[in-house]
Amino acid sequence: MGEMEELRKEADNLKDQITEARKVVQDTTLQEAVAGTTLVGRVQLKTRKTLRGHLAKIYAMHWGTDTKLCVSASQDGKLIVWDTLTTNKVNAIPLKSSWVMTCAYAPSGNMVACGGLDNMCSIYNLKGKDGNVKVMRELAAHTGYLSCCRFLSDSEIITSSGDCTCILWDIETGTEKTIFAGHLGDCMSLAVSPDFKMFISGACDFTAKLWDIREATCRQTFSGHESDINAIGFFPNGNAVITGSDDATCKLYDLRADQELITYQDSGIMCGVTSLAPSLSGRLLLAGYDDFNVNIWDMLKAERVGVLAGHDNRVSCIGVSSDGMACCTGSWDSFLKIWN
Amino acid sequence: MARDMSDIDILKMELEQLKKEVSTPREPVSKTSKETMDWCEAASGTDLLITGVPDDKNPYKPEKGGCIIT
Numbered sequence: 001m002g003e004m005e006e007l008r009k010e011a012d013n014l015k016d017q018i019t020e021a022r023k024v025v026q027d028t029t030l031q032e033a034v035a036g037t038t039l040v041g042r043v044q045l046k047t048r049k050t051l052r053g054h055l056a057k058i059y060a061m062h063w064g065t066d067t068k069l070c071v072s073a074s075q076d077g078k079l080i081v082w083d084t085l086t087t088n089k090v091n092a093i094p095l096k097s098s099w100v101m102t103c104a105y106a107p108s109g110n111m112v113a114c115g116g117l118d119n120m121c122s123i124y125n126l127k128g129k130d131g132n133v134k135v136m137r138e139l140a141a142h143t144g145y146l147s148c149c150r151f152l153s154d155s156e157i158i159t160s161s162g163d164c165t166c167i168l169w170d171i172e173t174g175t176e177k178t179i180f181a182g183h184l185g186d187c188m189s190l191a192v193s194p195d196f197k198m199f200i201s202g203a204c205d206f207t208a209k210l211w212d213i214r215e216a217t218c219r220q221t222f223s224g225h226e227s228d229i230n231a232i233g234f235f236p237n238g239n240a241v242i243t244g245s246d247d248a249t250c251k252l253y254d255l256r257a258d259q260e261l262i263t264y265q266d267s268g269i270m271c272g273v274t275s276l277a278p279s280l281s282g283r284l285l286l287a288g289y290d291d292f293n294v295n296i297w298d299m300l301k302a303e304r305v306g307v308l309a310g311h312d313n314r315v316s317c318i319g320v321s322s323d324g325m326a327c328c329t330g331s332w333d334s335f336l337k338i339w340n
Numbered sequence: 341m342a343r344d345m346s347d348i349d350i351l352k353m354e355l356e357q358l359k360k361e362v363s364t365p366r367e368p369v370s371k372t373s374k375e376t377m378d379w380c381e382a383a384s385g386t387d388l389l390i391t392g393v394p395d396d397k398n399p400y401k402p403e404k405g406g407c408i409i410t
Contacts, residue, residue, distance in 0.1 A: 281383030
């Protein structure tokens with residue numbers, strides 16, 4: 001086992017070098033930089049709509065782009081596309097496997113995708129000629145559950161899996177274009193950068209990784225969390241990453257300084273973060289927790305400025321509409337709520 | 341796939357990645373946090389979850405004086 005020892009020493013040495021290099025550029029902290037900024041005023045959002053229809057826990061939701069439509073996935077075995085303004089169900093899609101864990105809306109609005117314990121990502125065409133919604137492709141290659149998926153376009157989608165990898169797929173051919181390996185634990189969540197060139201993944205190895213989609217490489221790795229990262233998102237300008245973890249905290253990592261800027265935590269919060277979404281300006285961070293609430297944080301000052309209380313069970317998913325006008329929460333209580 | 345790899349292969353994969361990451365270009369936190377702050381402040385003025393949506397412009401708020409029954 002001499003070789004293992006040597007390799008470990010080399011790895012620890014490199015980790016120390018990286019820690020040092022990060023310290024060198026840490027000439028201030030975000031806290032100091034925002035010392036002169038006023039805290040955002042108390043944010044009080046009201047439930048404007050309740051979307052009723054699912055018969056079991058909701059695991060995921062995703063807003064469409066430039067629209068008031070959204071898709072939700074529940075372990076009642078259905079994907080529902082909702083018109084959030086009228087609360088009407090535009091589509092109710094029965095799934096082959098009810099053990100769904102994620103769903104996504106294509107930016108074009110033409111397709112939705114979902115997956116879960118079936119280890120597959122199923123793509124549905126919403127705009128079929130005869131008006132019926134059918135499975136268009138079943139993307140199978142992962143050897144673990146599908147935790148998250150996000151469309152790049154109508155022809156490409158990225159998935160994250162319990163098999164510790166993420167995959168970029170060609171939807172047309174149904175094949176893997178690129179496999180992103182490197183995480184040492186189940187990948188739980190992924191998010192695509194605003195310019196669609198990069199994506200980030202959060203995993204049960206407590207790290208977040210930034211991947212270059214076309215070069216197929218991992219550019220940066222961020223640690224600091226003390227437990228699984230369940231939720232991840234890009235700061236709206238694409239220069240920072242937000243993570244939410246079972247360690248009850250959220251963190252903001254700056255991509256260009258390659259380090260953590262701040263942690264969103266409170267001694268009163270002891271339960272895991274399940275989901276997160278930044279507001280349009282990035283000034284607010286809305287995070288869903290296991291204790292049935294959503295906490296709203298001032299992202300610069302790292303203080304809580306609001307709470308969304310309204311669900312009777314865990315908030316499992318959250319999203320802000322693309323025009324920033326409303327936030328949608330989905331819960332294990334089987335309801336989705338629209339707030340603003 | 342980390343699950344199927346031997347311990348030594350996992351370590352080698354980690355090492356390869358660390359070697360790349362050591363030379364990541366890093367900018368000073370003072371510069372990047374100022375840019376983040378400035379971007380945020382500039383955009384907060386039109387952030388509807390902060391400014392609030394006036395009732396008459398809120399598509400989610402029922403119109404005054406009645407509701408639509410379908």
